[in-house]
Amino acid sequence: MKAFAIAVLATALVACTTTPTVHTDFDPSANFASFKTYTWAMKPQGGSPLVTQRIVDGIDARLAARGWTQSPNGDVALAAHIVTSQRQTLDTFYTGSNMGGWGWRGGGWGGGMGMGSSTTTVRTYDVGTLVVDMFDAKSKQAVWRGTASATVPSSPDRVNATVEAGLDRLFASFPPGSAPAK
Template identity: 75%
Template sequence: WGMRPQAGSPLVQQRITDGIDARLQALGWRQAPDGQVTLAAHIITQQRQTLDTFYTGTGMGGWGWRGGWGGGMGMGTAQTTVRTYDVGTLVVDMFDTSTQQAIWRGTASGTVPSSPERVNAAVEAGLTKMFTGFPPGPAPAK
């Protein structure tokens, strides 16, 4: 590891690092002090908002016979609720250790769960999506 992910929680950092290590080991990769590949992971968190508006209305229509009398009345209200949530993005880069050339980048994004119980599932789902199709095939011939 050249740079481990820095998250708000050391537990989340460890879950991400362990999840990446486990996936690479399952593919036959192993850690070595002077390995050929260096990993760098970054976590970006952004706060987003959504607006939900609910409209209500009441009204009365005209009355009378053959247009003799009439009238009307209407009233409506709108209530808007602002919902704030965090979106997290994990970026994992692999570099050739000797040349420092990038050889692979994986990304995963999702809504950051508000409960600690759901963080594990979110990390696992993100890493599974990120490593689908890894390792990449050879570079196209020029």
């Protein structure tokens, strides 16, 4: 029973630490210093409209902090998408320490076997991914892409914290070539 309680606690701690995994890529020939305005070509859709609005507001705030302004005919067109998928893990917990092992057994060296048991639990969880693409509005060429993925928490407060953490990490070194944001 003690092993089961420890396993549940460990699983709960892992579920609480959903640090988003972030990847960015950009066109090295793009002149980000020339971009000052942007327009939303496609706002993210799906999921909670409140979370979607927080994502849009969060991106707007981070771009404004870098001197960009939203404009109907911006230098850069933004397209954002939200994708969710279900994943599963198998957690196996062993009880009893009767696995034996090799060693001296009265009459000589040998292996021992004992009775032990295991319990396997299937855990299903959702993973959310935000994809943000930026295109040069004049050339229609892609200039930047960022993705942030994390396990979707069950409480709205944790969802909002995960969104904020993902956006912070996504735009930490934006625009490319700039010093990381603090």
